[in-house]
Amino acid sequence: xxxxxxxxxxxxxxxxxxxxxxxxxxxxxxxxxxxxxxxxxxxxxxxxxxxxxxxxxxxxxxxxxxxxxxxxxxxxxxxxxxxxxxxxxxxxxxxxxxxxxxxxxxxxxxxxxxx
Amino acid sequence: xxxxxxxxxxxxxxxxxxxxxxxxxxxxxxxxxxxxxxxxxxxxxxxxxxxxxxxxxxxxxxxxxxxxxxxxxxxxxxxxxxxxxxxxxxxxxxxxxxxxxxxxxxxxxxxx
Numbered sequence: 001x002x003x004x005x006x007x008x009x010x011x012x013x014x015x016x017x018x019x020x021x022x023x024x025x026x027x028x029x030x031x032x033x034x035x036x037x038x039x040x041x042x043x044x045x046x047x048x049x050x051x052x053x054x055x056x057x058x059x060x061x062x063x064x065x066x067x068x069x070x071x072x073x074x075x076x077x078x079x080x081x082x083x084x085x086x087x088x089x090x091x092x093x094x095x096x097x098x099x100x101x102x103x104x105x106x107x108x109x110x111x112x113x114x115x
Numbered sequence: 116x117x118x119x120x121x122x123x124x125x126x127x128x129x130x131x132x133x134x135x136x137x138x139x140x141x142x143x144x145x146x147x148x149x150x151x152x153x154x155x156x157x158x159x160x161x162x163x164x165x166x167x168x169x170x171x172x173x174x175x176x177x178x179x180x181x182x183x184x185x186x187x188x189x190x191x192x193x194x195x196x197x198x199x200x201x202x203x204x205x206x207x208x209x210x211x212x213x214x215x216x217x218x219x220x221x222x223x224x225x226x227x
Contacts, residue, residue, distance in 0.1 A: 031213070033213075033214055033215075035214070042203070042217030042219050042220055043158075043201075043215075043217050045215065045216065055213070059214060089156060091158065101145040101205075103148060105160060106157070108155070108157050109156050
């Protein structure tokens, strides 16, 4: 596609429920990143994929968070047993090459609200 | 990990004014990007500038990698320039993490 696409745009869920957030990167982009942005803060890194594998998941806050990218394109961020503190905007980004010295492009984000 | 500090945190200007936003970082970088986050939350790429100087219309940016800072210049501000400006970096010594580290942003308000 022309840009990074994230669905849904907004998600409201009850505490304790399971949610999945989808990211469709720019076509042909090898690297894919997930970030989380809380109100009034800059985005914080969660996980980074090179192709199908998670190259770095050091930013995931705990084991309730998991992400997959089974075919090296679309990625899904999965959150189990959601808590009110998980409420934030979840951003996905992609870049054309693996490695740090490559420009990243962001989607519009999914606003998750846990009630 | 690498630290990123942006200043000023808030800036209110009249339309037509010029501004300079600063980003300081604590370690050598191999990626530095400036973004504008619009009121709808979209992060718009302004510059990919780990070193050197670039210009795009009314915006320009300079990164002095040896002194660990970058500057974003906005000239002849327009109300549509309002929003939050983020600087984000990837440090050389990131321990394998290639994710961007963001500053807290500069919140710019341009008044008509």
